[in-house]
Amino acid sequence: MIARLQQPWVQRGIRAALAAGLAWQIAVLLPPMLSEYAFYAPLGAVIAVHPTVADSASAAWRSVLAMLMGFALAYGVYQLTLAVPAALTIALIVALSIAVEQWRRLLREQASWVSFAAVLMITVGAGEPGPYVLRYAGLTLLGAAVGVLVTAVLFPPLQLTTAVTRIADTRLLLSTHLAEIAAGLRAGGVPEPREWERRGTALDAALEAMRRAETQVERARRANPRAHRWQGIAGSIREQSRALDRVAVLVDDLTTLVVEFQPHRRGLDRVDGATGWVLADTLDGLARVVRIPYHAAMEAPDDRDAAIADAMAALARLTTLLRTSDIADDEGFFALGAVTVGTRRSLLALDAHERFPRPVWPTPPA
Numbered sequence: 001m002i003a004r005l006q007q008p009w010v011q012r013g014i015r016a017a018l019a020a021g022l023a024w025q026i027a028v029l030l031p032p033m034l035s036e037y038a039f040y041a042p043l044g045a046v047i048a049v050h051p052t053v054a055d056s057a058s059a060a061w062r063s064v065l066a067m068l069m070g071f072a073l074a075y076g077v078y079q080l081t082l083a084v085p086a087a088l089t090i091a092l093i094v095a096l097s098i099a100v101e102q103w104r105r106l107l108r109e110q111a112s113w114v115s116f117a118a119v120l121m122i123t124v125g126a127g128e129p130g131p132y133v134l135r136y137a138g139l140t141l142l143g144a145a146v147g148v149l150v151t152a153v154l155f156p157p158l159q160l161t162t163a164v165t166r167i168a169d170t171r172l173l174l175s176t177h178l179a180e181i182a183a184g185l186r187a188g189g190v191p192e193p194r195e196w197e198r199r200g201t202a203l204d205a206a207l208e209a210m211r212r213a214e215t216q217v218e219r220a221r222r223a224n225p226r227a228h229r230w231q232g233i234a235g236s237i238r239e240q241s242r243a244l245d246r247v248a249v250l251v252d253d254l255t256t257l258v259v260e261f262q263p264h265r266r267g268l269d270r271v272d273g274a275t276g277w278v279l280a281d282t283l284d285g286l287a288r289v290v291r292i293p294y295h296a297a298m299e300a301p302d303d304r305d306a307a308i309a310d311a312m313a314a315l316a317r318l319t320t321l322l323r324t325s326d327i328a329d330d331e332g333f334f335a336l337g338a339v340t341v342g343t344r345r346s347l348l349a350l351d352a353h354e355r356f357p358r359p360v361w362p363t364p365p366a
Contacts, residue, residue, distance in 0.1 A: 012049060019045035019150040037135040044143025046294045047110075049151055056151040060094035060144035067137050070097055070117030075129045076121055091222040093118050100102045163213040163237045170206040171290055172242055174251060177203055181255050185280040192259075200252070207248055214241035238350035240293065246349045247290065253340035257335040258283075275321060275336070282318045282343055285311030289352045301356045312339070316345055 020042035027038035048060040066203035074093050081089045102113060117136070125132025177199070217237055258279065288307035296302040318340050325333065 005232070012051060015150050015154050016046050016147070018141070018154065020047055023148065024145040026146065027139055027142065033131070033151050034139060037139060040136055040139035041143035043143075044140035045147040045150075046143075048144035048147030053148070053152050054219055056148045058108070058142075059110060060148050062107055063113050064144060065143045066110050066113035067117040067140065069100060070114040070119075071121045071125075071129070071133050071137065073097055073100060073114070074118035074121035074131060075106070087321040090119070090122055093122055120268060128165075131134055150356075160217065160233055160237065163210075163217045163256060166206070166213040167244065170203075170210045171246075171293065173203045173206050174244065174248055175291040177255070177285040178290065180237065180281045181258060182280040182283040182287065185258070185276040185283070187268035187305070188276065190232050199227040201247065207245065210241055211245065214238060224276040225240070243349050243351070244290075247346045250342045250346045250349070251286075254283075254339045257338050257342075260335075265269040278314070278318050278321050279336075282311070282339070286343055286346055289347060290348055293350075295355070305354070307354055308347075308354055309357075311343075311352065312354060313345070315340070317325065318343070326327065 020290050023041035023045040024038055027041035029037050032040075044060070044063075047063050048056050052057045073096055077093050077096065080091060081092065084092075101107065101111040101114045108113070120136070121129065121132065125136070134351055137327050180199070201269040214237060216235055271273055285307070289311050290302070292304040292307050318336075322333075322336055325336075
């Protein structure tokens with residue numbers, strides 16, 4: 001039940017329902033001139049309930065502004081075209097309203113209310129424009145204010161659950177991406193470039209969803225009374241998201257190099273086995289570090305320490321292979337070097353430093 005309540009759409013549904021009910025109850029208590037049109041208030045409440053407090057406030061005032069612009073435009077054109085057939089007047093009002101809606105910098109997603117309000121004014125409120133504007137815009141503004149208040153008071157959303165889920169999905173796909181390349185190297189080959197591009201589609205979608213979720217968390221912190229309580233988690237989400245984004249770019253480069261240039265088949269010197277196995281160990285090590293984002297213990301080595309140590313050891317073997325190889329093939333050599341640099345930069349982006357370095361034992365004399 002608690003997990004269900006943490007879903008953004010469930011929270012928004014509860015807020016919207018409560019705001020609409022409160023707005024209606026307040027509107028029916030107003031003087032008869034307004035209370036007869038109380039149904040406009042719940043409309044404003046629903047318009048103003050958004051995933052974040054900042055978005056709710058923005059939607060509220062932009063929607064009412066767009067409505068007022070539509071009303072004013074319709075009334076002005078109506079007065080200037082009294083001698084014109086009604087069909088032409090309506091067509092002109094709609095055309096001008098849509099032109100005004102292009103002012104996206106001010107009205108944003110609420111721009112469509114301009115034409116909607118303009119048509120309502122000319123078809124319903126032209127006979128008494130003043131009272132109609134007061135009822136419609138005034139009650140909508142009242143409902144919108146209730147919607148913003150409810151959003152700010154009733155578990156104001158920070159979108160943390162969604163962001164954490166998106167980051168976990170991306171982390172899993174990225175580590176799987178690396179592990180699959182490593183498995184292919186151990187089997188003596190890698191997917192064809194076109195096949196690998198198709199495999200990367202899911203990762204690209206996950207990265208885009210993660211970026212949107214991280215941006216939503218940043219927006220949710222604005223004007224949110226609970227933001228200070230979750231500042232640490234929100235900061236961690238930002239850091240993880242951006243680190244994974246950087247790593248994903250690097251990983252895309254290095255896997256493209258492996259798939260297209262296949263340096264393990266270029267005749268480079270062998271160190272501790274075939275080049276493909278050294279590359280596979282390196283990518284597997286990076287995959288494990290991606291998969292384990294946190295240390296479980298502060299005073300003793302844990303699984304993340306072991307993963308970092310293995311990744312560093314594999315990277316050291318790859319570096320040794322690169323340094324001791326004859327340049328048998330330029331493209332293969334440079335591709336291997338780029339993979340080495342990309343792996344090192346990925347580990348740095350993941351803050352993968354060795355807290356408990358493994359002891360280096362001296363080589364016994366022959």
